[in-house]
Amino acid sequence: MRKRILIVGGGYVGLYTALRLQRKLRGPLKRGEVEITVVDPHGYMTYQPFLPEAAAGNLEPRHVIVPLRRVLRQCKIINGHVTSIAHARRTATVEIAAGEAWPVDYDLLVLAVGSVSRTLPIPGLAEHGIGFKTIEESIQLRNQVLGLLDRAASTRDEEERRRCLTFVFVGGGFAGVEALAELQDMAHDYLKWLPEMEARPRWVLVEATDHILPEVGAELGVYTVEQLRRQEIEVLLDTRLNSAVGGRIELSDGQVFEAGTLVWTAGVKPNPLVNATDLPKDDKGRLKANATLTLEGHPDAFTAGDNAAVPDLTTEGAFTAPNAQHAVRQAKCLADNVVATLRGEELKPYKHAYVGSVASLGLYRGVAQLYGVKVRGLPAWFIHRTYHLTRLPTLNRKARVLTDWTFALFFRRQFVALGSMRDPYREFDIATGRRDQPSAADTRARASS
Template sequence: MSDPARIVIIGGGYVGATTARQLRKRLTDGEAQLTVIDPRSYMTYQPFLAEAAAGSVEPRHVVVPLREVLPGCKVMAAEATGVDTAAKSVTLEVADGHVEQIGYDVLVVAPGSVSKTLPIPGLAEHGIGFKTLEEAIYLRNHVLSRLDLAASTVDPDLRRKLLTFMFVGGGYAGIEAMAELEDMARHALKDYAIDRSELRWVLVEAADRIMPEVSSSLASYTLDVLAKRGFEIHLGTTLKSCEDCHVVLGDDTEFDADTIVWTAGVKPSPMLADTDLPLHPTGRVCCATTLEVDGAPGAFSAGDAAAVPDVTSKQPGAICAPSAQHASRQAGVLAKNIEAALRGGPLQGYRHSYAGSVASLGLYQGVAQIYGVKLRGWPAWALHRAYHLMTMPTAHRKTRIAADWLISLPFRRQIVATGEQQHPRQQFVRASRA
């Protein structure tokens, strides 16, 4: 009897976790040993980050512990720092800085993506992204703490700065995060001596429209909804500088903002640059439609880190966009193809036509475009929740999220900033200076 195949999965996000779960169901215990490598021991369901930041969903309920959903798999809380396809080995670094190497027979490269930042003066010091649960929780506490501080100062300039919130990037992530947080802050004002007109929410987008995933009519509708809620929108312009929280835009607009959120796109995980994997000009791993890595036998890739040919596009050389929709569907094809590769069967190509998108714009507001059908307002918001609840992994998490929503119907959101969460050692630092 041959030894079990060593399947190593880099990345415990949606692609990595879903692929591992499906392989556990498809393969017998004697066929394979599965190892999942990720610095975090949980998968974050990113479509719910905006609701977690706004307090509609308990943050713990939008993450799925890998060890809970991957019984029989070895989960390593480590960071993959290199891949040698010739030696079929992965180099990883564990928490204490110890470096190890593990071999593989089948490799899945799915480290996902990170925020795509630019060398803008002040951005590294004052910007905050919106890709992780930690960032979502931080941003929620930060926004609420600005209300606390603004209500406690008599300095009009400081108050104006504290109550100015700027978001750079008009894609789905930026629009949902900004709309949900504005909705939360507006509902919180009844507890503060702050008038709604004092809140300044600014959206900056380099393109001449927002939300390219939907039709121009739905994008225009979204702009109208945001404008009626008081959002200040700058299209076709960029952020030039935000040093000392003084914002300068490409259209020469200047103001002070104590909250600067960067959601202007993503880029593949930087770890890919330290491998010998073939990389696309976008920095993603070059793959065939079967999700096999070009020129690397036994290696597969999918999700945000993979440059998978988009066979449904009329553009020559088009690749699939880095979206949750592609990642979820590629994971299913990936698991089937790994099973086929181990058993000597034919591999299938990935082909997916765009199904549509759904987005929440705060409580009871949203937009959706599904298979050509356009929805607005409450129906779109309800569809957004229903769709993502359906695709959320595990019945356990689905139930808890549904319970969060039901509890919030008769009661208002829990609106409180827990500042110590950002600086848990603050008391020790103060004591050391005394």
């Protein structure tokens, strides 16, 4: 009887699991004994560690995503949202478009939908903030930064110029620090093409705790703060965002100022789909996983990554961190255990040997802690790039990224804000009379949104 494997999510865990299953089940897949279905709304996997470089123009955005149909040729790909899972009936409901949905039955389930940004009920955050988890957000943020720099160079209103030139990032983890450093680097280079503007941008990093980048250790965290401040970035520790109504930033330390950009990278939470299942969850909304990456009480359901509470066998009572390093390694173990389940073999627990963490602080700067060895500056930046290049799926994408980096050694990065990507029908609507010519106020609102 044919076994049906349903993989929900095409991120790190979903893609790497499917790739390994294709390789290990090559024979059964060809004979039709096993069917693998992958459901993802985008149809591609985003390699998130490269998002800061894509936003800053060091990498072509298309080169940091992996098309699922191209690499998962032995799998059935469905571009849609899974809206609910009834594991008791082995059925998932998939919505392709509004009003169009149907059930997908399965025998084995791999739930790997990852996480979404964890927000707080801060006034104005929903209206004026932007996250940094997707390729779309990175492109929009790049467009916004370049667009505001152009506006600041053109306006005669000093108050408007200060607003345009103020960029606030909330969250001192990898996403916030790397995105801020790379975009500040890009803006610094772009200012050379704006000699008429004497005012300098203001870059602010807001962190609620007394340290940043906890993954690289306290010593390198302090070093990172010093480096960012040396780059003229304000690092505000033990500080929280209280309000962002109307783009007016109010911080817990009493500072109040206008900002044209607010980036929220203060943590993640499990994808809301987890709550639309009948599978066991912990008090943080994560799926309860065993060390073998099966769900508690469900040997035919597997999970890993950001949406799962996976026991850390190296530390009693702890769970593995929600990062790419664990997701990739868990996917390998998960796929092997799926194969073992199909063959009636014993499942193996996920146990990792901690390698360390790496972070980029802009071009030619970085920090890294590998096997307890602390590295900083240019060597750390090189390690960061090398490590993530080796983790990037497929030789095709590796070659394209390496080509981008090679060209960047000889040519300046391009500074183009593709503002029309946000509203591609605007010009044609104006030409056909369906929309009036936008006013300056409309343009300002669009630039700061």
